[in-house]
Every structure is written in C-alpha cells, then in structure tokens.
Amino acid sequence: MSTSFPADFLWGASTAPHQIEGNNVASDFWANEGRMPGMERSGDACDSYHRYEEDMRLLADNGFNSYRFGIEWARIEPVEGHFSNAELAHYRRMIEAAQRLGLEPVVTLQHFTVPAWFAAKGGWTADDAVEAFSRFVERACTILDGVRWVVTINEPNMLAMMATMALRMQQKVADEWQSPTLDAGAEEKKGRPAVLPEPSPEVGRRLIAAHHAARDIVRAQTQAKVGWTVANGALEARPGSEDVLTRVRQVREDMYLDAAREDDFIGVQSYSTQLVGPDGVEPTPAHPDNTLVGTAYRPDALAMAVRHTAEVTGGIPIMVTENGIATSDDARRIAYTTGALEGLAAAIADGVDVRGYLHWSLLDNYEWGHWEPTFGLVAVDRETFERTPKPSLGWLGGVAKDNGLQ
Ligand code: BGC
Secondary structure, eight states: OOOOOOTTOEEEEEOOHHHHSOOOTTBHHHHHTTTSTTOOOOTTTTOHHHHHHHHHHHHHHTTOOEEEEEOOHHHHSSBTTBOOHHHHHHHHHHHHHHHHTTOEEEEEEESSOOBHHHHHTTGGGSTTHHHHHHHHHHHHHTTOTTOOEEEEEEOHHHHHHHHHHHHHHHTTOOSSOOOTTSOHHHHHHTTOOOOOOOOOHHHHHHHHHHHHHHHHHHHHHOSOEEEEEEEEOOEEEOTTOHHHHHHHHIIIIIHHHHTTTTSSEEEEEEOOOEEEETTEEOOOOOOTTOOTTSOOOOTTHHHHHHHHHHHHHTSOOEEEEEEOOOOSOHHHHHHHHHHHHHHHHHHHHTTOOEEEEEEEOSBOOOOSSOSOOOOOSEEEOTTTOOEEEOHHHHHHHHHHHHTSOO
C-alpha cells in the first residue's frame, strides 16, 4: 500500500541518555544497577557520550531529518545546586551537531533517570521535587536556542510506576529486578512473579505539577514547542470489561493525556496492545510471535494509540516520539514498521494532526536492566563500540526521503 505524509513531516529515531551514553555514574539508575539480582549493568553502554556525532551522521546520511535525544540531569547537576557548565556545553554541542547535519533536534529533558541525590531525598515524592526539577529546567533552557521541540518528561506514567517499584526495592518486597519495560507475562515464563504495579496517582499528580512548571519555563525562555510523551498501551476491553478499561486507562494513561491539553504537542509512544479483563490489564500470553520483551506483535497498536491520544487531548498536534520492536530479526522490524506506518497514514487521512515519526531506537541499547532486547536500526559492538547499520536503517531512511511508503 502506498502512503504519503504531510509536508515537513519529521522522520527520525529516538534515544535516551542513560541507555546509550555510558557511565552515567551520578544517576539513581546507575546506583541501583548491580544491587538487584538479575539486573545487568549499563557500563559503557554504546559510548554515545563520545560518539554522538557518528550516530547522528548515520541518520543524516541515510535520509532522516530528525533526531530525538535527551540531556542528562545527573550529569548537569551531579551534586545538588552544582551545575556543570562543561556538561551544558557538551549538550549544546550535540544540539549544534544535529542542526549542522540537517537533523531537527527533539530534546528530552528527563528520561526515567534522575540524579542520585534527588532520589535519595525521596525522588518525585519529596516536598521540593518540583522546585528542584524547575531549577534544572531553567539551566537546561540556556542551551536550547534554536531548538523547536522540547519534551519535558518522558513517559510520566511509566515513571510513576517505576517510583512504586523503587519503593518496593527499598523495602525489599521484590526479591529480583524486573525491568519496567518487560511484559509481566515474559517474566512469569522465566519463573519470576508478574509484579508490574499500577502507577501511583499521587506520584502522577506530582509529575503533572513538574511538567506544568517546566512547560512554563520552557515557554518563557525559549521559542520551542513544549510537551511530554506518554506511554500508550493501546488497551482493549474484553467484552463486559469496558468499565474496567475506563478506570484502568484513567490511572495508567488518560490522566497524563488530560494534563497535556494546553501543551504545544503530545508525544505518542506505542509498541503493542494489551487486553483488559475483569481483573485489569492481563499479561500477554506466550506466543511464538511475541517480541523479545514479551509483548504481542501488533503493528496496529500505533494507530490505536494515536487515535485515542487525539480524542483525549482534544486534537493538539501529535508527534510519534517512540514506536518500534525488540527483535533479533531485522526483516521483522521492517514488516512491523511498515504496518505501523500504514496505520499512521490512515489516521492522518482521517484528520489526526501528526507532525512526525521517531522510531525507537537508533541503536541497540541498554533496555533498563537488560541488554538482550534489541530495538535498534543499528547494531553496536559493546567491546569496540563499532556501529553496524541494519537493513532497516536504509529502508526507513528511504521512507523518509520519499515521505511515504511506495
Ligand atoms: C522508553 C524507552 C524504552 C522503550 C522500549 C519506552 O518505555 O521510553 O526508554 O527503552 O520504551 O521498551
């Protein structure tokens, strides 16, 4: 099926600092790695802290026009109140490198990790959490000149869930690390309990306050469009469980989408779908088609997510800030993405205002405790850091050049 996308559509890939940079030693996640049995360390990761330009070139040379990356709070403010001008200059160089290469930078201010000192004070639940984050955002804005797209917080709904998990780790309720991005069903298969908790609404409300404060600062200090990105489970009700779906969606997603109604755009992040039954979200049953993170193979999830997001946010512009698949079979990545883009094009044809598609992820990277699930358009040798583009990189770059599927 041939498709076409709006003029000036952004085509890119997304990354997050902790997953690719390496040695993010002042962050809370680094401190937790190695503490929990079953959790792998990020270590040098992909060494993108030093190799970011090479990474950006892979996108630019293959036809993309955008790159989403994050700046790391734990590097910029490794000790409370001490802001590193050298680290701010580092991220400024990244922004300028992207612009020089013709890649529209989409900059994330916070992607799951926080400075260890912030976590030690209670993280997002601390009384002064919003003030502390706001101070960081003010500094971050000093390097955002010319940036047109800023994400304040990545997946606040996942973050609220991770805060609950972190508490369990402290209280030693969980005896083994469970990656927040691995489907509970996959964990059960390995003999681990399905423990993914619901995001705490209390933490959620705090994150909404932090987002609104950050949004005001970004608007006052920069020219950028500002929004946040919400994990969308493309949840579907079993017959008779429609009321449960409404409740579950409200606490897992819709409260975060509602909070974006006055934003300049909303980021949609979608990978798969899940069923909701009488007892809530159901773990994905084992199936040979499941991905390496245990989720169902559902290219149609993206269109479902985009349409639901448009309904709840009242039609503010949408950016697909993450969509992809954990697989070792790159042909499957191309097939999945083709399906996702066909659904996206159909949603656009129906009037949904979508401004770009940023694939997760550019590189095979650190999947929050595990290295096995590979989402990248590019493979990375973890000893030498050599990058090897997969066929999907050239293929998606071709879609970008044509601004559509042929
Ligand atoms: C996150 C990424 C993660 C990806 C794949 C999203 O939840 O923003 O950091 O790697 O999904 O699981």
